[in-house]
Amino acid sequence: MDKVEYNLDQVDLQILRIMQQNARTNNADVARELGMAPSAILERVKKLEQKNVLLEYNARVNPEALDQKMLSFIFIKSHDNIGDQRIGLLLAEIPEVLEVHDIAGDDGYLIKVRTSDSGGLVDLMRNTLSQIDGIVSTRTTIVLETVKEDHKLVIP
Amino acid sequence: MDKVEYNLDQVDLQILRIMQQNARTNNADVARELGMAPSAILERVKKLEQKNVLLEYNARVNPEALDQKMLSFIFIKSHDNIGDQRIGLLLAEIPEVLEVHDIAGDDGYLIKVRTSDSGGLVDLMRNTLSQIDGIVSTRTTIVLETVKEDHKLVIP
DNA sequence: CATGAAATAATAATTTC
DNA sequence: GAAATTATTATTTCATG
Numbered sequence: 301m302d303k304v305e306y307n308l309d310q311v312d313l314q315i316l317r318i319m320q321q322n323a324r325t326n327n328a329d330v331a332r333e334l335g336m337a338p339s340a341i342l343e344r345v346k347k348l349e350q351k352n353v354l355l356e357y358n359a360r361v362n363p364e365a366l367d368q369k370m371l372s373f374i375f376i377k378s379h380d381n382i383g384d385q386r387i388g389l390l391l392a393e394i395p396e397v398l399e400v401h402d403i404a405g406d407d408g409y410l411i412k413v414r415t416s417d418s419g420g421l422v423d424l425m426r427n428t429l430s431q432i433d434g435i436v437s438t439r440t441t442i443v444l445e446t447v448k449e450d451h452k453l454v455i456p
Numbered sequence: 457m458d459k460v461e462y463n464l465d466q467v468d469l470q471i472l473r474i475m476q477q478n479a480r481t482n483n484a485d486v487a488r489e490l491g492m493a494p495s496a497i498l499e500r501v502k503k504l505e506q507k508n509v510l511l512e513y514n515a516r517v518n519p520e521a522l523d524q525k526m527l528s529f530i531f532i533k534s535h536d537n538i539g540d541q542r543i544g545l546l547l548a549e550i551p552e553v554l555e556v557h558d559i560a561g562d563d564g565y566l567i568k569v570r571t572s573d574s575g576g577l578v579d580l581m582r583n584t585l586s587q588i589d590g591i592v593s594t595r596t597t598i599v600l601e602t603v604k605e606d607h608k609l610v611i612p
Numbered sequence: 613c614a615t616g617a618a619a620t621a622a623t624a625a626t627t628t629c
Numbered sequence: 630g631a632a633a634t635t636a637t638t639a640t641t642t643c644a645t646g
Contacts, residue, residue: 304520316515316517326639337615338642339615352521353517354516354518355517357513358479359475360510361509361510365464366464366472366609371557373529391604399605399606400602404598414610442560444557444558444559446557447548447565449554449555450554451514453519482621483623484621494621495623495632495633495634496632498622498623499632
């Protein structure tokens with residue numbers, strides 16, 4: 301594993317704070333807020349992108365507007381050997397599967413899934429998950445209501 | 457609960473697709489890609505924001521760069537009565553807690569937490585979670601490796 | 613990291629379909 | 630009513646100090 305040095309100073313952290321809050325903030329506004337020249341900010345943002353500190357810019361779309369109201373977490377027990385990620389990679393290919401985490405404990409994955417409704421979830425499990433060879437069992441947790449869903453990291 | 461009509465046409469869905477992929481795509485580029493006038497796109501984007509279809513624009517920051525390498529999911533059993541969300545709201549206030557979901561089954565929440573390391577997780581549980589009155593028990597699942605973490609919805 | 617000039621984009625008003 | 634055009638203002642970008 302490559303040890304990477306990020307070396308972020310206070311200005312970098314402030315840029316991250318602003319961009320995490322609103323990724324569409326234009327460069328001139330960031331510069332104004334930080335009391336610096338726009339060109340200096342632009343250069344830093346590009347460096348942050350190059351250094352893989354700023355990964356991507358997403359618009360968050362209301363799942364309800366796309367009729368994807370149902371959210372579930374599924375624990376998947378697998379036969380993957382330690383270090384192997386075959387099943388994890390297959391799970392990651394499913395568009396409805398938003399997250400795949402390799403978890404400690406009894407060899408398995410935790411996945412986060414969005415479907416239109418319980419029918420969509422059943423379909424996914426019957427038609428897609430069941431096709432993956434090596435899945436031993438699944439345990440599904442259904443979300444009734446999401447109180448917070450936000451991916452903003454704590455910036456020191 | 458207000459029943460909202462979103463009424464998205466193909467152009468709207470394409471805009472969402474582009475913005476979900478890269479929220480910093482400028483208006484002129486979206487217009488070019490869709491073969492429409494910039495003003496028409498701008499108006500649609502504003503309407504999508506007003507209608508709460510486009511919720512917000514986030515920059516995804518590399519957790520490693522901010523020394524937040526540890527990810528955990530914690531199941532929290534609570535004494536919240538049905539419909540009550542006191543504990544959920546308290547959990548949502550904790551900055552390290554990125555998601556709080558009210559889950560079906562045995563009265564509780566599933567939360568997603570990012571900390572620097574296992575020490576940070578222990579601190580959070582000892583100093584913050586333990587202060588919340590009404591939490592009966594917790595069960596923690598530790599993520600060894602994230603294979604996919606992406607919040608792009610499936611757009612029809 | 614700042615400056616300044618040229619290229620490009622955003623925005624608002626107006627017109628057209 | 631939605632989209633295109635136009636004109637004005639603002640921002641990005643890049644060479645240079």
